[in-house]
Amino acid sequence: MKTFKPHHHQFSTLFFFLLFFPFLNSQTARQENNTGYTCTTTKNQTNHYPCQSYAFYRATSPNYLDLATISDLFSLSRLAISKPSNISSPSTPLLPNQPLLIPITCSCNFINTTFGSISYSNINYTIKPKDTFFIVSTITFQNLTTYPSVEIVNPNIVATNLSIGDNVVVPIFCKCPNKIKNNSTFMISYVVQPSDNVSSIALMFGATEKSIVEVNGDKLYDYDTIFIPVDKLPILKQPRTVVVPSSAPSGNFNDGGDSDD
Numbered sequence: 001m002k003t004f005k006p007h008h009h010q011f012s013t014l015f016f017f018l019l020f021f022p023f024l025n026s027q028t029a030r031q032e033n034n035t036g037y038t039c040t041t042t043k044n045q046t047n048h049y050p051c052q053s054y055a056f057y058r059a060t061s062p063n064y065l066d067l068a069t070i071s072d073l074f075s076l077s078r079l080a081i082s083k084p085s086n087i088s089s090p091s092t093p094l095l096p097n098q099p100l101l102i103p104i105t106c107s108c109n110f111i112n113t114t115f116g117s118i119s120y121s122n123i124n125y126t127i128k129p130k131d132t133f134f135i136v137s138t139i140t141f142q143n144l145t146t147y148p149s150v151e152i153v154n155p156n157i158v159a160t161n162l163s164i165g166d167n168v169v170v171p172i173f174c175k176c177p178n179k180i181k182n183n184s185t186f187m188i189s190y191v192v193q194p195s196d197n198v199s200s201i202a203l204m205f206g207a208t209e210k211s212i213v214e215v216n217g218d219k220l221y222d223y224d225t226i227f228i229p230v231d232k233l234p235i236l237k238q239p240r241t242v243v244v245p246s247s248a249p250s251g252n253f254n255d256g257g258d259s260d261d
């Protein structure tokens with residue numbers, strides 16, 4: 001497909017390409033088959049559960065553009081998110097796509113003997129109008145989980161019969177590090193974006209390409225959750241917030257000391 005010399009095979013080649021390319025590239029298929037990341041809870045485990053870790057989440061329009069809403073979604077305080085995310089004022093509205101680091105507790109959760117255990121952080125979520133497990137996993141939680149995994153951790157809820165107000169557990173994918181190998185490492189849960197590659201992800205998190213490949217393999221798939229091993233939190237570059245002119249009397253300018261959460 002490098003040259004487009006017109007000859008009689010071109011149409012069939014293009015046709016073949018258009019016919020099969022979307023299937024070869026289908027990302028939904030991977031999510032459909034991803035019931036979660038397995039872990040072991042034996043005494044001699046290599047990865048030590050539970051652990052503190054972080055999930056990379058982006059502010060999104062229209063519903064998740066402030067820390068109050070996002071911290072409610074993850075049952076956290078605004079400060080718990082603003083501090084690791086390099087945001088100085090927790091009450092300032094966020095911009096679409098603004099990056100956040102959400103602290104989560106990662107545990108290894110036993111499902112049953114045939115299925116085994118999967119690692120995730122338990123997030124309580126209340127079903128809203130028009131929600132499906134697919135919408136909750138791909139939109140609300142930005143593919144940090146998948147709907148097959150949501151189904152597995154909520155065996156008593158019928159996915160096709162959700163009612164507004166139902167409480168479900170959303171399993172945010174995570175992984176704990178191998179403490180024998182490295183004591184100070186933790187893993188940031190990150191959803192691969194179509195524009196990403198291993199080197200751009202390594203740069204964004206201050207991780208090495210080698211360590212990312214060691215944990216996740218050398219092929220990354222769009223919208224899969226991967227785990228970025230780091231020794232310290234990356235310092236997120238935040239968009240500049242509105243600066244209050246120093247001459248202005250600003251008695252009500254505070255860093256989120258108000259108590260709406």
Ligand SMILES: *[C@@H]1O[C@H](CO)[C@@H](O)[C@H](O)[C@H]1NC(C)=O
Nearest residue numbers: 026028029030031032033034
């Ligand atoms: C997903 O699972 C189905 C059924 O097991 C299988 O046919 C399909 O190839 C799988 N897709 C991927 C991308 O693994």
Ligand SMILES: *[C@@H]1O[C@H](CO)[C@@H](O)[C@H](O)[C@H]1NC(C)=O
Nearest residue numbers: 040042043044045046047180
């Ligand atoms: C733990 O696992 C390692 C490597 O898999 C093995 O060499 C070691 O003997 C195991 N220790 C115990 C107590 O089972």
Ligand SMILES: *[C@@H]1O[C@H](CO)[C@@H](O)[C@H](O)[C@H]1NC(C)=O
Nearest residue numbers: 074075076122123124125167
């Ligand atoms: C989630 O809900 C369960 C059961 O309803 C409760 O035990 C747990 O404390 C809740 N977790 C959070 C983080 O609110």
Ligand SMILES: *[C@@H]1O[C@H](CO)[C@@H](O)[C@H](O)[C@H]1NC(C)=O
Nearest residue numbers: 027028031138139142143223
């Ligand atoms: C989640 O993944 C799906 C592909 O299965 C994609 O269409 C969707 O845009 C992704 N969600 C986000 C927030 O990126």
Ligand SMILES: *[C@@H]1O[C@H](CO)[C@@H](O)[C@H](O)[C@H]1NC(C)=O
Nearest residue numbers: 111112113114115151152155
């Ligand atoms: C174990 O869990 C899986 C996933 O939810 C389920 O499909 C399977 O039926 C369960 N097996 C048993 C023996 O309960």
Ligand SMILES: *[C@@H]1O[C@H](CO)[C@@H](O)[C@H](O)[C@H]1NC(C)=O
Nearest residue numbers: 157158160161162163164166
């Ligand atoms: C659907 O959910 C409603 C309310 O929870 C319940 O009354 C009904 O029996 C359910 N139907 C099925 C087919 O599970």
Ligand SMILES: *[C@@H]1O[C@H](CO)[C@@H](O)[C@H](O)[C@H]1NC(C)=O
Nearest residue numbers: 182183184185211229230231
């Ligand atoms: C492991 O720990 C060492 C020493 O603390 C550190 O220099 C190194 O970057 C860590 N390796 C990884 C993969 O995080």
Ligand SMILES: *[C@@H]1O[C@H](CO)[C@@H](O)[C@H](O)[C@H]1NC(C)=O
Nearest residue numbers: 178179180181182183184185
């Ligand atoms: C791991 O960390 C603990 C305390 O943080 C330290 O005492 C210990 O020596 C470290 N172990 C290794 C193998 O680095």
Ligand SMILES: *[C@@H]1O[C@H](CO)[C@@H](O)[C@H](O)[C@H]1NC(C)=O
Nearest residue numbers: 194195196197198199200201
């Ligand atoms: C990875 O992505 C970055 C930014 O999108 C780009 O500049 C770079 O050329 C890419 N590297 C490779 C090896 O594809």
Ligand SMILES: *[C@@H]1O[C@H](CO)[C@@H](O)[C@H](O)[C@H]1NC(C)=O
Nearest residue numbers: 086087235236237238239240
């Ligand atoms: C926080 O974000 C700002 C704006 O992108 C950046 O200049 C700064 O270096 C970041 N780090 C810290 C520690 O403030």
